[in-house]
Amino acid sequence: MMSLPFFGLLAGFGCVLAGQRGAALLLWAVSMVVMLVLFRLHVTDALTIVL
Amino acid sequence: MTPSMARTLNAVGLLAVSLVLIAAFLDQVLLGELPCPLCLLQRVGFMGAALGLALNVKFGPHPGHYGVVILSACFGGMVSIRQILGHIVPGTGTYGSAILGLHYYSWALLVFGAIVLGCAALLFFERQFAEPEATPARASTFLIAMTVLAATLALATGVSTVLECGAGLCPDNPVVYELLQGPNPPRP
Numbered sequence: 001m002m003s004l005p006f007f008g009l010l011a012g013f014g015c016v017l018a019g020q021r022g023a024a025l026l027l028w029a030v031s032m033v034v035m036l037v038l039f040r041l042h043v044t045d046a047l048t049i050v051l
Numbered sequence: 052m053t054p055s056m057a058r059t060l061n062a063v064g065l066l067a068v069s070l071v072l073i074a075a076f077l078d079q080v081l082l083g084e085l086p087c088p089l090c091l092l093q094r095v096g097f098m099g100a101a102l103g104l105a106l107n108v109k110f111g112p113h114p115g116h117y118g119v120v121i122l123s124a125c126f127g128g129m130v131s132i133r134q135i136l137g138h139i140v141p142g143t144g145t146y147g148s149a150i151l152g153l154h155y156y157s158w159a160l161l162v163f164g165a166i167v168l169g170c171a172a173l174l175f176f177e178r179q180f181a182e183p184e185a186t187p188a189r190a191s192t193f194l195i196a197m198t199v200l201a202a203t204l205a206l207a208t209g210v211s212t213v214l215e216c217g218a219g220l221c222p223d224n225p226v227v228y229e230l231l232q233g234p235n236p237p238r239p
Binding site for chain 1: 088089091092094095096098099101102103105106109110115119122123126129130133136137139140143195198199201202205206208209210212213215216218219220221223
């Protein structure tokens, strides 16, 4: 599951090389959303700091 | 700044981001330091920034492409800040080895900041957003080579992440490549 954003961005690079700008932007956006979801799933412990 | 100059500058930026990812990958392969989940997410931030630069290289400079770079760097920087805060209190440990006094996540935050500042500075050169000029053949080869290099790094990092974490989430402190580990011996 952690590899999903990498393969999404790899497909985005493929679209760039193929001249598909819109598809590349879409794949970038999806990859960033997946990244943020994974970030949320991994950051579960509270920080021991005072803000 | 002409559009072709901006494209070449973006290709140089793409090379710089690729070098950061190559350094992290070499550390992983040669020194055996497995990346933690947050380290991997920071690499995603770098890859996202690289994709924005590649869009500028291939289709010509566009404010939206710089937006892709800046947003990716902000997301990656957010992960870096979270990891720095997790270790900021003395005595709470660190992850990985330090380079020139700073750990990877601290360097990553500095590089993400530099990416944002660099893109913000480039956005002031408005002539680059004019109609793209025809680029010389040699420059085109360099531009495409940089994009292929970044795509190859995305593939290599994706495959290594599959080997490290399998199909699920990565452990917080990975010590082995899950898919390269042999089957567990039967219990007596």
